[in-house]
Amino acid sequence: MVAIGITGRRYSGKTLAAEWLQKTYGFRLLDFTQDVLAPRLKRQGKRVTRKNLIELACRLRERYGRDILARMLVRKARGDRIVISGIRFPEEVQVFRKRWQDFLLIAILAPAKLRWRRAGEIRKGEGSLSFRQFLKIESAETERHIPQLIRMADFRIRNDGSKEELYRKLDKIVKPYLK
Numbered sequence: 001m002v003a004i005g006i007t008g009r010r011y012s013g014k015t016l017a018a019e020w021l022q023k024t025y026g027f028r029l030l031d032f033t034q035d036v037l038a039p040r041l042k043r044q045g046k047r048v049t050r051k052n053l054i055e056l057a058c059r060l061r062e063r064y065g066r067d068i069l070a071r072m073l074v075r076k077a078r079g080d081r082i083v084i085s086g087i088r089f090p091e092e093v094q095v096f097r098k099r100w101q102d103f104l105l106i107a108i109l110a111p112a113k114l115r116w117r118r119a120g121e122i123r124k125g126e127g128s129l130s131f132r133q134f135l136k137i138e139s140a141e142t143e144r145h146i147p148q149l150i151r152m153a154d155f156r157i158r159n160d161g162s163k164e165e166l167y168r169k170l171d172k173i174v175k176p177y178l179k
């Protein structure tokens with residue numbers, strides 16, 4: 001059994017890393033938005049927007065604890081290779097480490113200016129943000145604990161090069177754990 005969590009700042013390459021593990025090594029990708037929050041919003045008859053996702057996540061965490069989304073996600077875990085993208089709270093890591101003894105936390109790191117440029121390339125709306133506005137978002141409750149998670153990580157990958165470089169770095173970390 002291999003379970004890997006991926007954390008990092010916005011646009012650092014978390015999703016890219018998780019999708020690579022899914023595609024290349026057959027990991028089952030679990031995602032807080034797609035597997036927990038979006039289905040819940042749809043059941044409530046609400047649109048899946050960034051604002052609605054954040055509000056729902058905050059309400060759930062306020063009512064049931066900061067680890068609630070991790071507890072909900074663990075229930076959806078099937079298979080012997082799991083990758084979880086977008087971990088945002090230390091309490092989530094504790095849930096995953098309790099569930100999977102050999103849980104690995106990988107932090108994806110990239111400089112702020114590069115992440116800001118990526119935001120402009122990936123998301124039209126966020127591409128219009130000034131660099132100062134982009135940095136201000138990182139003080140939001142959902143982003144505030146990322147530095148602590150980076151310190152908790154078993155591995156750190158600097159993602160300031162090509163996709164292929166990121167993939168090679170991931171391979172180097174993951175291959176020894178695959179049987």
